[in-house]
Each structure stands twice: as C-alpha cells, then as structure tokens.
Amino acid sequence: xxxxxxxxxxxxxxxxxxxxxxxxxxxxxxxxxxxxxxxxxxxxxxxxxxxxxxxxxxxxxxxxxxxxxxxxxxxxxxxxxxxxxxxxxxxxxxxxxxxxxxxxxxxxxxxxxxxxxxxxxxxxxxxxxxxxxxxxxxxxxxxxxxxxxxxxxxxxxxxxxxxxxxxxxxxxxxxxxxxxxxxxxxxxxxxxxxxxxxxxxxxxxxxxxxxxxxxxxxxxxxxxxxxxxxxxxxxxxxxxxxxxxxxxxxxxxx
Numbered sequence: 001x002x003x004x005x006x007x008x009x010x011x012x013x014x015x016x017x018x019x020x021x022x023x024x025x026x027x028x029x030x031x032x033x034x035x036x037x038x039x040x041x042x043x044x045x046x047x048x049x050x051x052x053x054x055x056x057x058x059x060x061x062x063x064x065x066x067x068x069x070x071x072x073x074x075x076x077x078x079x080x081x082x083x084x085x086x087x088x089x090x091x092x093x094x095x096x097x098x099x100x101x102x103x104x105x106x107x108x109x110x111x112x113x114x115x116x117x118x119x120x121x122x123x124x125x126x127x128x129x130x131x132x133x134x135x136x137x138x139x140x141x142x143x144x145x146x147x148x149x150x151x152x153x154x155x156x157x158x159x160x161x162x163x164x165x166x167x168x169x170x171x172x173x174x175x176x177x178x179x180x181x182x183x184x185x186x187x188x189x190x191x192x193x194x195x196x197x198x199x200x201x202x203x204x205x206x207x208x209x210x211x212x213x214x215x216x217x218x219x220x221x222x223x224x225x226x227x228x229x230x231x232x233x234x235x236x237x238x239x240x241x242x243x244x245x246x247x248x249x250x251x252x253x254x
Contacts, residue, residue: 020240021058028054085128087176087181088132089123093135118212127185131146132159140160166253182205191237198245199254
C-alpha cells in the first residue's frame with residue numbers, strides 16, 4: 001500500500017487529514033475565527049492570510065513538481081530490460097490498475113505504465129521467475145490480471161493480509177524467505193519508493209528499486225505558479241509520504 005500510518009487508527013486518521021493542505025487551511029481558518037471571536041483582529045487576519053498563501057502555494061505545479069522530484073530523484077525510471085535479474089518481483093498495491101484486464105488492449109501505454117504493468121514487463125523480460133503481489137485491497141485482482149496476461153499460476157504469489165507499507169514488507173518477507181528468495185525487484189510508484197525500499201531492506205531483503213510511472217500524476221503545461229487542483233492533490237500525497245517516512249524511521253521500520 002502507498003498511503004498509510006499505523007494504529008491507533010482513529011488518532012492517525014486525524015493526523016492524515018491534517019497532512020492535506022486543504023485541511024491545514026481549514027484548521028487555520030478555524031483558529032482565525034476563534035481569534036476573531038475574541039476580537040483579536042490582527043491575529044485572525046494573519047492566520048487567515050497564512051492559510052490562504054499556503055493553500056495557494058501547495059496548489060501550484062511548481063510546488064508539486066518540486067516535492068515529487070525530491071522523492072523520486074534517487075529512483076529514475078528505466079526500461080524493464082535494463083534491470084539486473086533477481087529472485088522475485090514484488091509489486092505493491094495502492095496504485096492505479098490498468099483500464100483493461102484481458103486481451104491486447106492490456107498492452108497499451110497506460111496499462112504498462114502502472115505498477116502491475118511494469119511488473120509484467122519485468123517478468124516478460126525474464127528479470128525473475130516469480131511475482132509476489134502484496135496488499136489486502138488489490139492483491140487478488142492484480143494476481144488475476146497477471147495470470148490473464150500469460151503469467152503462469154505457479155509463478156504468482158499473493159500476500160493479502162497487509163494494510164500498510166510496513167506490513168507489505170513484513171508479511172512479504174516471511175513468504176520470500178520461506179521460498180529462499182531474498183533478492184527482489186520492488187515495484188511501486190517513484191514517490192513511494194524511498195519509504196517502501198527502506199521498509200523492505202529493514203526486513204533483511206536485498207532490494208532493487210524498480211519504480212513504475214504512476215499515470216495519475218499529469219504533466220502540467222500551464223504556468224507553474226498558476227494553481228491547479230491536480231497539483232494540490234500531488235502536494236498532499238507528497239507531504240503524507242514525507243511524514244510517513246519520518247514516522248517509519250522513528251518506529252525503526254525503515
């Protein structure tokens with residue numbers, strides 16, 4: 001999985017929401033209202049202005065691109081055939097699934113750019129003879145799609161118990177070590193790779209990062225400082241990823 005924090009769930013839900021700029025703006029607006037009720041007009045105005053400026057900045061492609069590149073810079077995308085061979089290909093759930101699951105349409109550019117699509121390319125290029133898909137919400141669907149695209153049933157394993165990246169790594173490591181496969185090609189989105197690779201390496205696995213292009217992130221052609229909703233979404237996800245990486249390091253999971 002890509003976006004998570006750990007138990008207690010109720011407390012962490014609040015924290016996750018506060019990592020999104022729009023909720024940060026709402027929090028500052030609520031604080032501003034409190035100051036306004038106390039007739040502290042200057043403090044109210046300052047808080048409201050800060051919230052508006054922060055929201056505007058987070059919604060700009062310039063900010064979103066900078067954050068995204070800072071997470072992805074150590075994990076450049078490469079052709080599947082250029083990767084070293086490994087014992088297994090591990091594909092994490094949480095990303096977009098291909099539009100099509102059967103037939104030649106599944107080989108379109110969009111489908112092959114997803115995590116499952118890039119994992120399929122690695123398998124077709126004989127980078128490993130086993131694929132492990134991990135994630136409670138998508139593992140079974142991903143496994144079926146791989147099998148429909150010609151991956152043998154006995155070459156696909158599923159890990160369906162994990163609900164976050166730490167559990168992806170912990171539960172997958174058990175299956176991989178049982179099969180005596182410690183060198184893995186790890187497939188996930190580039191922005192998620194720093195935390196995912198660290199979590200899997202923390203389980204004693206030899207990790208080769210193999211980032212997939214995440215098609216949910218558009219390229220922005222307009223002015224970089226003109227706010228866009230899609231840029232705000234990317235900024236929010238990147239902020240969550242930075243916070244998640246910090247949390248994993250604090251817990252000793254990365």
